[in-house]
Amino acid sequence: MHDVPDIQSIANRPKLDARPIGKRVGLVVLATDHTTEPDFQRLVAGPGIGVYAARIPYANPTTPENLRKMQPALTAGAALILPGETLDAICYSCTSASVVIGEEAVRAAINAAKPGVPVVTPTAASAAALRALGARRIGILTPYTLETSRPLVRYFAREGFEIAAAACLGMEDDREMARIPPGALVDLARAATPADAEALFISCTALRAALAAAEIEAAIGRPVVSSNLATAWACLGLCGDDRSRPEIGRLMALPASASRRST
Incomplete structure (x- = not known):
């Protein structure tokens, strides 16, 4: 075994940042x-x-x-x-x-x-996002069963939205919901969006809908709000991050600070 030198104790410690990340x-x-x-x-x-x-x-x-x-x-x-x-x-x-x-x-x-x-x-953030996009009459797509979807649809009706149509996939396991390919959500969204809806809300944080938001919007010609897209947007607003990223979806092109004005 080689000799180990004595460890030097440094007396002058560096000044600490207030936070590791702002x-x-x-x-x-x-x-x-x-x-x-x-x-x-x-x-x-x-x-x-x-x-x-x-x-x-x-x-x-x-x-x-x-x-x-x-x-x-x-x-x-x-x-x-x-x-x-x-x-x-x-x-x-x-x-x-x-x-x-x-x-x-x-x-x-x-x-x-x-x-x-x-x-x-996700619910409050999505309602704020839909308002910020100027949508009042919406379509809703969920992966849940009818039993789990009904309270969600009633929530948006109580929030003052007109529900043009609502559709669900009848799934019971959130791990399976996460396995739906983002590309498949494009076809599902196209079928779930009625002609008179001003926007589509895709519910569930398990769905990989945020990955496909821009593609869905191109397919249906209207804004899309998903659970994770809305919560990310709201959190960015609370952090003061107003970057415009329209390539992700129309919501992410809006200043995130609008999330606080739209609740």
Whole structure:
């Protein structure tokens, strides 16, 4: 064994930055989620914005009862994201559960761990996105069963949108929803968008719809809002990032700060 020199202790430590990365976005995602983190790394993360995720227990099938069971885990999940440090935004990445649990209950549970941090839900973010795009009469496409889709459609009706048509795929497992090819969503969206709809909302954070948004818009000739596209846009707004990226979709060409004015 070679001799090891004494370790020198450096007395003058460097001055520390206030934060390793300027802005922080937290994600509370389902244990089964395949899609949200890759979408947020592509759409939100960058040199000035860090994305930090925690996973909470979830068991399929995707029914209102199982979705509701996540509520007690929201506080503990949020607490695991950079404990003791503040965030610029925190997103609960489940569209159907945001409806079933209720947006105010979701915010209260997350703020119990992260007081004062703005909480983004896919439902509120999507409603804000549709308003920012000027859409009032919309089509809705979900991968869920009828039982799980109905509360979601009623949510958008309560938010003042006219529902031109709604369609669902009848799927029960969010892991299978994530396996739908983005290209297949283009055909599904074309079939689900009625002629009189001003925009299409594609629900579910498991779907890889954000990858296909621009292609879908080209196919239907109208704006598309997906769950992850809307939450990414809202989180960018809370971080003050107003970059225009029309190649991703019409929503991402709008200033993200509009997400706060449209709620």
